[in-house]
Amino acid sequence: MKAIVIEQYGGKEQLTEKEVPTPAPGDDQILIEIYATSINPIDWKLREGYLKEMLRFEFPIILGWDTAGIVKEVGSKDSNFKVGDKVFSRPATTNRGTYAEYVVADESLVAKMPDNLDFGEAASVPLTGLTAWQCLFDFGEIKEGDKVLIHAGAGGVGTMAIQLAKNAGAYVATTASVKNIEFLKSIGADEVVNYKTTDFEDVLQDYDFVLDALGGEIQKKSFNVLKEGGRLASIVSRPDEETADEKGVKAGFVWLEPNGEQLGQLGKLIEQGQVKTHVGHTFDFSEEGLRKAHEISESHHAKGKIVINIKR
Numbered sequence: 338m339k340a341i342v343i344e345q346y347g348g349k350e351q352l353t354e355k356e357v358p359t360p361a362p363g364d365d366q367i368l369i370e371i372y373a374t375s376i377n378p379i380d381w382k383l384r385e386g387y388l389k390e391m392l393r394f395e396f397p398i399i400l401g402w403d404t405a406g407i408v409k410e411v412g413s414k415d416s417n418f419k420v421g422d423k424v425f426s427r428p429a430t431t432n433r434g435t436y437a438e439y440v441v442a443d444e445s446l447v448a449k450m451p452d453n454l455d456f457g458e459a460a461s462v463p464l465t466g467l468t469a470w471q472c473l474f475d476f477g478e479i480k481e482g483d484k485v486l487i488h489a490g491a492g493g494v495g496t497m498a499i500q501l502a503k504n505a506g507a508y509v510a511t512t513a514s515v516k517n518i519e520f521l522k523s524i525g526a527d528e529v530v531n532y533k534t535t536d537f538e539d540v541l542q543d544y545d546f547v548l549d550a551l552g553g554e555i556q557k558k559s560f561n562v563l564k565e566g567g568r569l570a571s572i573v574s575r576p577d578e579e580t581a582d583e584k585g586v587k588a589g590f591v592w593l594e595p596n597g598e599q600l601g602q603l604g605k606l607i608e609q610g611q612v613k614t615h616v617g618h619t620f621d622f623s624e625e626g627l628r629k630a631h632e633i634s635e636s637h638h639a640k641g642k643i644v645i646n647i648k649r
């Protein structure tokens with residue numbers, strides 16, 4: 338099968354096309370013919386070698402951990418899936434990712450694709466949608482009436498988190514630059530703080546929950562907008578435990594656990610029209626397409642998701 342791989346860590350020029358063997362599903366696994374994948378910052382962080390201690394992968398590495406496609410083969414006899422089903426998944430983090438024509442995914446990480454999405458839209462959902470879900474509901478235990486701050490609202494995780502929090506009945510504030518203010522209000526943000534002109538800690542107080550997608554100073558300042566008993570989930574770096582104790586809040590680092598059941602629940606919300614995905618950039622499945630896609634993601638200013646169409 339055709340794949341775009343890296344043979345060593347480095348810049349985006351490392352992304353090169355290669356013929357590799359098509360994988361075969363083991364028991365409880367599914368072979369998916371990939372129609373689309375999407376880009377996430379983990380892709381270029383891994384490409385650069387920033388995650389090499391944490392994820393000790395052998396080369397060549399096929400990057401990409403989001404997929405939508407059609408079931409081609411089913412490993413177990415009593416599977417919930419059959420050949421021909423349209424599915425989407427955030428497969429396990431292995432060196433056989435989704436910049437490829439086929440991927441094998443554990444059945445427990447796969448869900449039926451929402452009827453109202455095309456493959457590109459569906460591929461844009463799993464990684465960011467599950468991250469937002471696990472931060473808000475598993476870690477943050479947010480509930481109706483909670484005041485929730487989502488940093489980097491215009492990004493992949495942010496657009497999902499704003500909608501999921503709003504759908505759960507929360508009051509939602511977010512941070513973004515001026516060009517994204519109207520967009521974020523249109524998807525449910527009650528308040529958008531322009532981070533270029535306003536310091537969010539000057540205007541937001543007594544929050545129940547913060548999703549930190551930026552780290553550093555922004556994470557430190559986020560403690561100041563929380564009320565006692567509040568929660569801070571960071572998806573970029575481990576928050577300081579001493580500060581959390583001093584402030585009387587729960588703070589932690591959330592690392593996404595792929596989960597087909599939660600993805601199915603998210604898919605239902607999408608089918609009901611309660612959550613939408615926002616694809617801001619689309620590229621073809623080629624070295625050039627992937628390199629441009631990485632460049633946009635690395636700029637830290639992608640709007641919504643970046644999708645790669647693999648098969649039409």
Ligand SMILES: NC(=O)c1ccc[n+]([C@@H]2O[C@H](COP(=O)([O-])OP(=O)(O)OC[C@H]3O[C@@H](n4cnc5c(N)ncnc54)[C@H](OP(=O)(O)O)[C@@H]3O)[C@@H](O)[C@H]2O)c1
Nearest residue numbers: 378468489491492493494512514572591592593637638639
């Ligand atoms: N722990 C995990 O399991 C996990 C899972 C998913 C993602 N992550 C990490 O979470 C981070 C966000 O991921 P993502 O997919 O949402 O990224 P993304 O889509 O690349 O985020 C881009 C967005 O960030 C916004 N932004 C940049 N600087 C900002 C600032 N100072 N204040 C507010 N917004 C700012 C930009 O909006 P403007 O153009 O308006 O500036 C842009 O829309 C990444 O570092 C990623 O690696 C971790």
